[in-house]
Amino acid sequence: MTIKERPILEIKNLSVTFTAGRKPVRAVDGVDLSVARGEVVALLGESGSGKSVTLRTILRLHNERRTKMEGSLLVRGSDVLKMKTRELGDLRGRTVSMIFQEPMLAMDPVYSVGQQIIEVIRKHEPVSYEEARKRALHLFERVRIPSPERRLDAYPHEMSGGMRQRAMIALALACKPEILLADEPTTALDATVQVQILLLLRELQHELGLSVIFVTHDIGVAVEVADRIAVMYAGRIVEIGPVRSVIRTPRHPYTRGLLSTRGHGGRLSGKRLPAIPGSPPDLANLPPGCAFAPRCALADDRCRAQAPSPTTVDEGHVVRCLRTDATTQSLAAADVSA
């Protein structure tokens, strides 16, 4: 690539604060993230890390009366946070669309699945009902739903979990979006169905050249689908980089902790599964320094005093940690011992 193309999605210093409760909750705190055309980025983190909130902010799905959004969120150069209702309506479902975690809950229970797909097509394109239905049928074939003609008239509750998620994918792809947001699309599914859905998503992403942000708490899934991984903790991206780099040489103590908690086949039986001590911080009551410091074995006084700024440790690999010196050393030590 000679000329670097402008990223299709640029998130700059995004903060999201929920103001409904007694104390404002800063769920997302200064997130920067760019996604190139055709790239898949996995947002990895545990519950409450702000990964889903970030994702939903891209479509502005939060209740705006109770949410404060700061920073900028550019999709093809125009700021979603400044869009008027009409522009937002044109963006949603057409340029950017979303797959939800639980398709059973994310689809209207009293409309058939086909009607819901036809609705989104006709919302964005001036086509007849018959034409839209033909397209929906084609989409169903594309996501490999068996006997698609009959399934179009089925209601969400009449389908199995895997089938519903396929229908949800068909719905999301109905208007040929450029960016697909996937919010834990396999979490609610059986393990065997998960794999099928992941394979389908990867195949469609390749064919359609989609840019994807894939939210998950499962490192295995992230490695499977993503080009880059962004690890979130307490509303911040603490480490981001190419999959290989982040998995092989994790530099943030939290990422290292996450990787060591994976129960691997090779692990000796009878050994305790390592866990990260403590629990995620209360977002309404964050410590002044690094949010991970209270749980971090490497933390020193500097960590507790000031929030770390991003440090580039490798090509495209950025970490928000003041103790990268220590993590680098231990990585080197591990290399020697291996």
Next chain:
Amino acid sequence: MLIYIAKRIVYTLPIMLGVTLVCFALVHLAPGDPLIAVLPPDASEQMKQQLMVLYGFDRPYHEQFLRWIWRAVQGDLGGSIATNRPVATEVFKAVGNTLMLSAVATFIGFALGTFFGFVAGYFRDTVIDKSASFLSVVGVSVPHYWLGMVLVIIFSATLGWLPATGAGPGGSDAWAWDWAHVRHIVLPAITMSVIPMGIIARTVRALVAEILSQEFIAGLRAKGLSEFGVFKHVVKNTAPTALAVMGIQLGYLLGGSILIETVFSWPGTGGLLNAAIFQRDLPLLQGTILVLAMFFVILNLIVDVVQTLLDPRIQRS
């Protein structure tokens, strides 16, 4: 679908039979002499016996019951003891008037109730919601016969805009679609609509608030639908339950409007029941209760069928 409806109709048959039995038992278990209204105070024992035989009150209860059912199935509800007119004619005329009044009241209550409910649900926990909820609580709590009298004092006695009593000009007791009759229905219908309005508003508010908090609303927004587009989905999700509540309210109004019909001298079943009870007019009482109960059963049947048509999640088998 047709099979489902047929099945539902078959299911209502035992209910109807039970209703007739309860209705018959209630009327006969109540104390009092049914002939007291027609017999002169100084009637002889022999005359009393003759009348007992004439009306069939001397027979055993089960025989009376079976004879009554058999005739009722053929559309004959017997004759009124007090007026000697056929009960069926009396009842159906009154039911027509009551149905008219209840339907208009339910319509008003449903229109206002869904409006308040939607507004409150959409603006949950705001001043608008609080005011709408307050109105619905007032609607449910206010004694409606009292409200009826207040309305009569304001609009009939003081302002003289609307008539205070009756169903039509000159004591007419048959409904007609003209201004003279419509004027008569305004006050009783408004009075009667207050309770269903409150109940429907509260139900719809809770439904709308619950639906708006569901994930699929975010799903619809993520598709790019406008607020109005989302609203249409909210309406379709609210409709089955809202209509069911409306149907049940209409049923209650059909049977429970004695007080309002008395306040406004409305020639409906309320007045008829009232008269029948005080005169111990057993055939009239029995017939009226039976017809009202049948209406209630049929109404519930219609509600069930409509609900099944609207909500695909309800089993059709």
